[in-house]
Amino acid sequence: MADIAIEFIDVVKKYNDVTAVDQINLSIRRGELVTFLGPSGCGKTTSLRLVAGLELPTAGQMLIHGRDVSRRPASERNVGMVFQSYALFPHMSVLDNVAYGPVIRGESKHKAHARALEILELLGLPNLSRRLPSELSGGQQQRVAVARAIAQQPEVMLFDEPLSNVDAKLRRKVRAEIRELQQRFGLTAIYVTHDQEEALAVSDRIVVMNAGRIAQIGTPEDLYDRPNSPFVADFIGDANLVDGKVAAGCFSAGNLNLAIPGEAGNARVSIRPERIVLGGSAKPGSISGEIVSATYLGSRMEYVIATNFTELLVSRPIAEPRLGLKQHVSLVINEKDLTRVS
Numbered sequence: 406m407a408d409i410a411i412e413f414i415d416v417v418k419k420y421n422d423v424t425a426v427d428q429i430n431l432s433i434r435r436g437e438l439v440t441f442l443g444p445s446g447c448g449k450t451t452s453l454r455l456v457a458g459l460e461l462p463t464a465g466q467m468l469i470h471g472r473d474v475s476r477r478p479a480s481e482r483n484v485g486m487v488f489q490s491y492a493l494f495p496h497m498s499v500l501d502n503v504a505y506g507p508v509i510r511g512e513s514k515h516k517a518h519a520r521a522l523e524i525l526e527l528l529g530l531p532n533l534s535r536r537l538p539s540e541l542s543g544g545q546q547q548r549v550a551v552a553r554a555i556a557q558q559p560e561v562m563l564f565d566e567p568l569s570n571v572d573a574k575l576r577r578k579v580r581a582e583i584r585e586l587q588q589r590f591g592l593t594a595i596y597v598t599h600d601q602e603e604a605l606a607v608s609d610r611i612v613v614m615n616a617g618r619i620a621q622i623g624t625p626e627d628l629y630d631r632p633n634s635p636f637v638a639d640f641i642g643d644a645n646l647v648d649g650k651v652a653a654g655c656f657s658a659g660n661l662n663l664a665i666p667g668e669a670g671n672a673r674v675s676i677r678p679e680r681i682v683l684g685g686s687a688k689p690g691s692i693s694g695e696i697v698s699a700t701y702l703g704s705r706m707e708y709v710i711a712t713n714f715t716e717l718l719v720s721r722p723i724a725e726p727r728l729g730l731k732q733h734v735s736l737v738i739n740e741k742d743l744t745r746v747s
């Protein structure tokens with residue numbers, strides 16, 4: 406299809422007996438930002454390197470704009486990459502760093518510099534263009550690395566944990582800038598991170614990976630609200646995973662009984678901590694519990710509450726009346742906040 410930019414078809418990558426990427430199938434649309442999210446070692450970097458042509462697949466096909474590039478080297482793919490380390494040329498000014506690719510490709514220095522300045526301006530860096538990389542902060546260097554990759558007008562942009570070396574405080578700002586540039590230039594991009602909040606913040610869609618495979622693909626809302634497995638529920642946000650049984654359209658665990666669609670049998674459900682409502686006294690449809698820990702986290706209170714079937718993590722806004730240890734409370738869980746994950 407014309408609007409598909411990148412396609413993985415049954416892609417496998419093995420390093421001797423390690424299967425780093427295990428039969429991945431994925432289509433990325435033009436202009437889309439897709440994030441690969443997963444724990445260390447799950448195959449995120451290898452997947453990116455397969456798109457870039459820095460690795461060739463052991464089996465399967467890689468297509469870029471419909472062209473089979475499976476056996477094509479990096480030099481024959483127009484792909485821009487930004488890594489954790491900024492990898493700027495230390496002896497060149499910021500401007501020359503950004504203009505480097507186009508100049509090497511034969512563009513006039515004048516034109517390349519004009520475009521470089523325009524991109525630096527979008528990143529709020531035009532007054533730094535004469536400096537050397539060593540005269541910039543980490544966050545500024547990473548923005549220059551992003552500018553340099555974009556100046557090459559790549560068909561596809563790849564980001565491999567680009568913010569790991571950027572100050573925690575600056576990360577939010579730089580990730581918003583990356584997202585803005587990607588949208589402004591209509592770039593197709595793959596963004597790799599192990600940070601679920603970053604993934605939720607920048608992505609059109611997220612691909613959750615586990616042990617070389619795709620665990621789930623969806624929009625940030627899909628993955629948060631409708632995780633398909635305990636792994637995804639636990640990896641994105643906090644989740645209470647509760648084991649019970651489904652019979653006649655009802656999930657039961659202890660004295661929790663809630664309507665749920667799907668097959669009868671043993672089941673595990675995920676309930677987000679912020680969806681559980683707390684009341685002072687028992688009401689119809691509620692369950693009872695006792696507070697075993699209460700933690701002040703500045704923006705919210707976090708409680709661990711023992712019920713007769715499990716302990717539940719509950720997160721409540723700070724404005725609500727504070728509850729104390731050993732207090733007996735009633736918990737209300739709504740049917741719509743229950744997601745079956747196995």
Ligand code: ADP
Pocket residue numbers: 420423424425443444445446447448449450451452
């Ligand atoms: P991630 O980026 O998600 O942390 P990687 O793609 O780097 O994961 O690695 C996936 C798996 O492949 C890991 O088990 C890793 O040790 C292995 N691996 C990656 N690159 C190589 C390599 N060049 N040689 C051997 N094993 C590798």
Ligand code: MG
Pocket residue numbers: 449450451
């Ligand atoms: Mg990696």
